Every structure is written in structure tokens, then in C-alpha cells.
Amino acid sequence: KAGVTQTPRYLIKTRGQQVTLSCSPISGHRSVSWYQQTPGQGLQFLFEYFSETQRNKGNFPGRFSGRQFSNSRSEMNVSTLELGDSALYLCASSLGGGTYEQYFGPGTRLTVT
Amino acid sequence: AQKVTQAQTEISVVEKEDVTLDCVYETRDTTYYLFWYKQPPSGELVFLIRRNSFDEQNEISGRYSWNFQKSTSSFNFTITASQVVDSAVYFCALSEAQRSNDYKLSFGAGTTVTVRA
Numbered sequence: 383k384a385g386v387t388q389t390p391r392y393l394i395k396t397r398g399q400q401v402t403l404s405c406s407p408i409s410g411h412r413s414v415s416w417y418q419q420t421p422g423q424g425l426q427f428l429f430e431y432f433s434e435t436q437r438n439k440g441n442f443p444g445r446f447s448g449r450q451f452s453n454s455r456s457e458m459n460v461s462t463l464e465l466g467d468s469a470l471y472l473c474a475s476s477l478g479g480g481t482y483e484q485y486f487g488p489g490t491r492l493t494v495t
Numbered sequence: 496a497q498k499v500t501q502a503q504t505e506i507s508v509v510e511k512e513d514v515t516l517d518c519v520y521e522t523r524d525t526t527y528y529l530f531w532y533k534q535p536p537s538g539e540l541v542f543l544i545r546r547n548s549f550d551e552q553n554e555i556s557g558r559y560s561w562n563f564q565k566s567t568s569s570f571n572f573t574i575t576a577s578q579v580v581d582s583a584v585y586f587c588a589l590s591e592a593q594r595s596n597d598y599k600l601s602f603g604a605g606t607t608v609t610v611r612a
Contacts, residue, residue, distance in 0.1 A: 415599065425586065425602040438598045470538060479598035481528045481547075481590045486540035 384409065386475050386487035394493045400461040403490045407454050407475030414456040415484060416448060419470040428471075430479060431456055437479065460492075468494045498522065499589050501603035508577055509611050516572045516606050518587030524548075529563065529570045530588040530600065540586070546570065547592075577610045584608070 387406045416428040427440040431450035448458040474484035531543040562571045588600040
């Protein structure tokens with residue numbers, strides 16, 4: 383069974399730009415979660431989608447948004463990038479969300495200059 | 496308030512030594528799930544174990560073992576006879592199942608384990 387895939391793996395953007403990250407979950411998994419990992423804040427929950435509906439959102443500004451498609455693939459978008467958005471963005475898929483095992487992708491390393 | 500505390504920032508051992516990683520959690524729910532993940536230098540989080548709050552049986556899987564104690568809100572992880580390939584950051588995480596809209600994992604800060612040959 384193929385694992386969670388994330389594209390792109392690396393990204394360099396300039397302040398003020400926007401970026402879209404993509405995540406393809408494990409086949410059969412309907413829940414996709416996104417996490418931000420930084421050296422200072424650690425792993426922080428961004429949001430979770432299940433069957434195209436956002437069920438939970440972390441404490442991030444509205445510049446961070448996401449969506450999920452009917453095939454369970456998910457995208458997250460960050461608008462008006464700030465230097466502090468530089469991080470590893472991890473996507474996780476599971477059968478049903480937080481109480482289930484979540485399987486993580488390799489992440490997208492975003493650098494904002 | 497921090498829901499998951501991993502007090503050990505870094506642990507360095509010589510190969511074949513045992514390593515125990517501490518995890519203390521905080522929740523008001525009676526139903527919750529605890530997890531351990533490993534993050535090797537490649538960056539991908541690898542799922543190791545999931546336990547629910549009603550199952551306090553300790554578990555052993557190969558060189559890994561877990562000690563869950565509700566009385567002390569701890570879920571500790573031991574690597575027996577460590578190997579260089581065990582070098583990674585290990586994260587403990589909590590999911591609180593009773594909240595209707597809580598589908599997230601709350602992670603601890605992680606413990607960096609370095610195993611020297």
C-alpha cells in the first residue's frame with residue numbers, strides 16, 4: 383500500500399507570496415490532518431479534514447487555509463507569507479482522525495525569504 | 496497549558512545500552528489515546544504505538560516496550576539494547592477522544608536520542 387505523499391518536498395518563497403501544498407493520503411483513509419513543525423514551537427496542529435469537511439482547526443491565523451477533495455486528497459494554502467511561516471509542513475492520514483493511528487508523509491520544507 | 500511533557504530534551508547512549516524516554520500527559524477526559532512517534536533525520540514521522548486509556552497493559556514489541564500508568568499520567572517508552580539506527584527524535588502525543596470536535600494530536604516537545612557506536 384502506498385504511503386502518504388506530499389508535494390512539493392521543498393519550496394522557497396518570498397515574503398508576501400502565497401503557497402499551496404498538496405497531500406495524497408493512504409488509499410482508503412478519509413481523514414487528512416496538517417501539522418506545522420518548527421524548532422521553536424515544535425509540532426502544532428493546523429487543521430483536519432474528513433470527507434471534504436474541516437472538523438477542527440488549530441490556533442493559526444486565517445492566512446492558513448485548506449481543503450479536501452472528493453478523492454480525499456488535500457491541499458493547504460498559506461497567503462501573504464511571513465518569515466515565521468518557514469517550517470516543515472507535515473500531512474497525516476488516518477481512517478478517522480486523531481484517535482486513530484495517523485500516518486505521516488515526508489513533509490514539505492517551506493523556506494520564506 | 497502543555498498537555499504532553501517530555502522532560503528529557505536529549506539523551507546520548509552507547510550502542511547496546513537501554514534508553515527510557517519519559518512522557519507525562521494531562522487531560523480531563525476519561526477516554527483518550529496515547530501515541531509514540533519516531534522522527535529519524537529524514538524527517539518523516541513514523542508511527543510506533545497507540546494505546547487507549549482503558550488498556551494499561553504494558554506492551555513489548557521487539558526491542559521496544561511501553562509502560563502506561565494512569566495513576567501517574569505517564570506513558571514511558573524503553574528501547575532495549577539500542578542500536579545506531581535508533582538515533583532519532585521521539586515524540587509522545589495525546590488525543591482526547593471525548594471532545595466532540597477534537598481530532599488532533601497534541602505532541603510533546605520531543606526527545607532527541609543519539610546512539611553512539
